[in-house]
Amino acid sequence: MRKPFVAGNWKMHGTVEEARHRVWDMLQPLQEINQVERVLCPPFTALLAVANMLMGTDIGLGAQNMHWEEEGAYTGEISPRMVAEFARYVILGHSERRKFFGETDETVRKKVRAALDHDLVPIVCVGETIGERETGLTDPVVQRQVLAALADVRPEEVARVIIAYEPVWAIGTGLTPTPEEANRVHGQVIRAVLARRFGEEAAQQVRILYGGSVKPHNAAGFFAQPDIDGALVGGASLIPEAFVAIVRAAAEAKA
Numbered sequence: 114m115r116k117p118f119v120a121g122n123w124k125m126h127g128t129v130e131e132a133r134h135r136v137w138d139m140l141q142p143l144q145e146i147n148q149v150e151r152v153l154c155p156p157f158t159a160l161l162a163v164a165n166m167l168m169g170t171d172i173g174l175g176a177q178n179m180h181w182e183e184e185g186a187y188t189g190e191i192s193p194r195m196v197a198e199f200a201r202y203v204i205l206g207h208s209e210r211r212k213f214f215g216e217t218d219e220t221v222r223k224k225v226r227a228a229l230d231h232d233l234v235p236i237v238c239v240g241e242t243i244g245e246r247e248t249g250l251t252d253p254v255v256q257r258q259v260l261a262a263l264a265d266v267r268p269e270e271v272a273r274v275i276i277a278y279e280p281v282w283a284i285g286t287g288l289t290p291t292p293e294e295a296n297r298v299h300g301q302v303i304r305a306v307l308a309r310r311f312g313e314e315a316a317q318q319v320r321i322l323y324g325g326s327v328k329p330h331n332a333a334g335f336f337a338q339p340d341i342d343g344a345l346v347g348g349a350s351l352i353p354e355a356f357v358a359i360v361r362a363a364a365e366a367k368a
């Protein structure tokens with residue numbers, strides 16, 4: 114049984130004060146939905162404040178990126194040791210990082226290895242662009258990204274890794290694949306490639322999230338699919354009632 118998982122990716126939104134308000138507005142209802150693993154991923158600057166507010170709860174905290182080196186002359190970067198002081202999770206290889214900040218399959222591979230070495234849970238993002246989808250390249254692109262990101266992961270570690278399938282064209286656009294289309298990629302592409310690489314039993318343990326315009330009105334449809342184990346939520350995770358509604362939908366669909 115894979116525990117359902119819902120993470121909120123706040124991206125580059127909000128001051129510490131705004132983060133505190135947002136957490137305050139969702140904390141009580143979120144705490145009641147403990148059938149779902151819930152994770153908040155604020156900007157780095159708000160990690161400490163949010164960590165303090167989550168102390169004593171079972172709600173997890175994640176960063177949105179990190180460097181792979183422990184320390185060194187990397188101006189402006191945050192290391193896995195620094196992330197691990199506050200957080201247990203880290204989003205890696207988000208398409209916005211690939212698109213705007215030069216993230217590649219190779220840097221994602223190094224970051225996934227570094228995360229596991231620091232007892233962090235990597236949330237590895239993969240997904241095709243609209244051009245790749247329209248030219249029938251979704252499956253090979255997603256396969257390549259998964260295999261590259263997990264190239265240094267050992268079979269006994271893979272259950273700790275979380276994969277987020279996020280079609281780039283669905284992020285922040287209000288467009289989504291149908292739940293059936295997303296489930297096909299989760300099951301027949303991602304879980305299948307994990308099974309070939311790590312064995313069927315290990316592949317069955319990996320949580321595969323859907324991400325891209327998940328909202329309260331469409332979340333239940335995705336969670337009803339057998340290979341969709343949760344969601345990585347962007348825009349809607351900034352709105353406390355919306356995020357709580359999505360987490361609740363996961364609890365109900367997977368009960």
Ligand code: PGA
Pocket residue numbers: 122279283284285286324325326327345346347348349
């Ligand atoms: P969105 O973002 O929910 O705003 O589409 C999802 C993501 O980028 O993880």
